[in-house]
Amino acid sequence: MAYPVPAEFFVVLSxxxxxxxxxxxxxxxxAILVFMSVELMxxxxxxxxxxxxxxxxxxxxxxxxxxxxxxxxxxxxxxLALIVTIFRHKKSINIDDLHQMEG
Amino acid sequence: xxxxxxxxxxxxxxxxxxxxxSTENAVHSALxxxxxxxxxxxxxxxxxxxxxxxxxxxxxxxAIMVLFLFVIMLLKAEQSSDTTTRQFPRxxxxxxxxxxxxxxVLALPxxxxxxxxxxxxxxxxxxxxxxxxxxAQTTFVINGATLAEPITTSxxxxxxxxSFETLPAGTYSVNTLDAATNRNVYLPAQEVxxxxxxxxxxxxxxxxxxxxxxxxxxxxxxxxxxEAGSSDGRLVVYNGAAPEGISLVDLGPExxxxxxxxxxxxxxxxxxxAPTVPYQGEPVIITYPRGTYxxxxxxxxxxxxxxxxxxxxxxxxxxDILYLPAGSGAExxxxxxxxxxxxxxxxxxxxxxRMLFTDYLLPVNLVGMLLLVALIxxxxxxxxxxxxxxxxxxxxxxxxxxxxxxxxxxxxSDVMAETPQLPTGDS
Numbered sequence: 117m118a119y120p121v122p123a124e125f126f127v128v129l130s131x132x133x134x135x136x137x138x139x140x141x142x143x144x145x146x147a148i149l150v151f152m153s154v155e156l157m158x159x160x161x162x163x164x165x166x167x168x169x170x171x172x173x174x175x176x177x178x179x180x181x182x183x184x185x186x187x188x189x190x191x192x193x194x195x196l197a198l199i200v201t202i203f204r205h206k207k208s209i210n211i212d213d214l215h216q217m218e219g
Numbered sequence: 220x221x222x223x224x225x226x227x228x229x230x231x232x233x234x235x236x237x238x239x240x241s242t243e244n245a246v247h248s249a250l251x252x253x254x255x256x257x258x259x260x261x262x263x264x265x266x267x268x269x270x271x272x273x274x275x276x277x278x279x280x281x282a283i284m285v286l287f288l289f290v291i292m293l294l295k296a297e298q299s300s301d302t303t304t305r306q307f308p309r310x311x312x313x314x315x316x317x318x319x320x321x322x323x324v325l326a327l328p329x330x331x332x333x334x335x336x337x338x339x340x341x342x343x344x345x346x347x348x349x350x351x352x353x354x355a356q357t358t359f360v361i362n363g364a365t366l367a368e369p370i371t372t373s374x375x376x377x378x379x380x381x382s383f384e385t386l387p388a389g390t391y392s393v394n395t396l397d398a399a400t401n402r403n404v405y406l407p408a409q410e411v412x413x414x415x416x417x418x419x420x421x422x423x424x425x426x427x428x429x430x431x432x433x434x435x436x437x438x439x440x441x442x443x444x445x446e447a448g449s450s451d452g453r454l455v456v457y458n459g460a461a462p463e464g465i466s467l468v469d470l471g472p473e474x475x476x477x478x479x480x481x482x483x484x485x486x487x488x489x490x491x492x493a494p495t496v497p498y499q500g501e502p503v504i505i506t507y508p509r510g511t512y513x514x515x516x517x518x519x520x521x522x523x524x525x526x527x528x529x530x531x532x533x534x535x536x537x538x539d540i541l542y543l544p545a546g547s548g549a550e551x552x553x554x555x556x557x558x559x560x561x562x563x564x565x566x567x568x569x570x571x572x573r574m575l576f577t578d579y580l581l582p583v584n585l586v587g588m589l590l591l592v593a594l595i596x597x598x599x600x601x602x603x604x605x606x607x608x609x610x611x612x613x614x615x616x617x618x619x620x621x622x623x624x625x626x627x628x629x630x631x632s633d634v635m636a637e638t639p640q641l642p643t644g645d646s
Contacts, residue, residue, distance in 0.1 A: 120221040190593035197600040
């Protein structure tokens with residue numbers, strides 16, 4: 117069935133959002149902002165899943181998005197707890213200062 | 220209109236993403252991301268996913284981003300200036316190059332396909348067969364130009380139907396056989412035309428004429444498995460026995476026909492569910508709220524032809540009600556009902572809920588356990604450090620206490636025991 121806005125437009129939007137999230141991960145110095153860029157990438161992939169679920173009229177895509185959102189919530193909780201713990205020791209969340217494991 | 224909405228909201232989402240990446244204040248970044256998630260939730264609404272858009276707003280913006288804001292303010296991260304890193308001053312050039320490479324890699328498959336996604340093609344019409352005749356078991360043989368060999372269904376008992384068979388569009392001939400004797404009970408074979416999209420149910424009706432061995436008719440009723448309404452059931456009423464036409468009427472709790480004399484004419488007060496159903500014509504399709512009703516089939520003179528007392532209409536079902544002639548030369552007719560479950564509408568919470576509780580029950584439980592483990596992990600990670608002060612007070616000092624204070628104020632570190640200790644890595 118033909119929709120007023122073709123599905124390709126939504127997929128291109130999802131791709132651009134994903135690439136922006138990837139750029140945010142590379143460019144930002146604050147660990148929390150890197151984490152937020154990862155959330156943007158997850159959101160872009162959710163958008164792509166929903167677009168294809170509508171294209172093929174298959175609700176498995178929606179269920180997949182549901183699980184991605186749930187796992188992202190769990191991951192955010194743990195990631196932020198880790199950042200808070202690192203801050204307690206290092207007094208800084210600048211990723212340039214977190215190079216203790218390099219050789 | 221929809222294109223305008225898409226470009227407006229999509230452009231807004233991109234704008235907020237760019238703002239999120241470029242602004243220095245971390246709180247502003249988080250708020251831009253919240254706005255971006257709101258735009259994406261609106262786009263989900265445009266994509267027939269109402270449940271997911273509400274979950275996006277409730278979980279992503281309402282829980283995850285609020286958590287981010289809490290941590291940003293807890294760590295006072297908005298005060299640190301987030302300029303380019305010390306180690307890579309020209310990082311943004313490399314980042315732009317990598318981003319364009321990534322974009323090209325992502326867009327390459329789509330451009331090879333001409334930037335056009337393939338359309339969903341309907342595999343064919345779903346067709347099922349039912350037995351509403353006096354023959355105990357019937358089988359159906361379908362033959363058509365699009366089939367390599369004739370399809371024979373399994374034996375269908377009286378009052379039962381087969382499952383759906385998907386057939387491409389075309390004209391088919393259907394033979395009805397008695398399963399016991401494997402003899403054709405209706406000659407010639409019936410012609411059925413399928414358009415490849417709509418669903419159809421074919422019922423074998425009537426009784427076997429002992430003289431000629433013929434059934435009356437193969438009746439085809441349209442079948443719609445989409446949702447009727449949130450708490451309604453769909454009824455398909457077919458009249459195969461009353462030449463003057465019948466109507467399906469809800470009699471009410473007293474189970475009797477209620478009429479009044481108005482302007483010299485008898486008017487029926489009870490609600491008519493299905494108005495005049497033509498004899499051996501098109502069936503009447505209606506939706507009715509679920510519940511238990513006293514239904515009846517009335518002829519045009521408001522006499523009860525057939526009763527359906529305490530009839531239960533279930534939500535999310537479609538019921539075919541066939542009024543057929545009674546067998547063996549008796550007067551009147553009989554009613555056969557066939558019920559099928561309908562599919563929930565696309566993107567609805569009912570659809571997702573059904574899938575989560577049937578096909579995806581195990582992943583749901585696993586994700587629940589994952590959340591529980593994450594909760595415990597967060598509690599363990601954010602425990603305050605209590606052992607350090609105790610360790611220090613347990614160490615015996617070989618130097619007198621006033622001298623310890625003098626030394627510690629001058630060197631900046633506490634005076635431990637005499638023997639040197641390996642660094643424990645938590646200073």
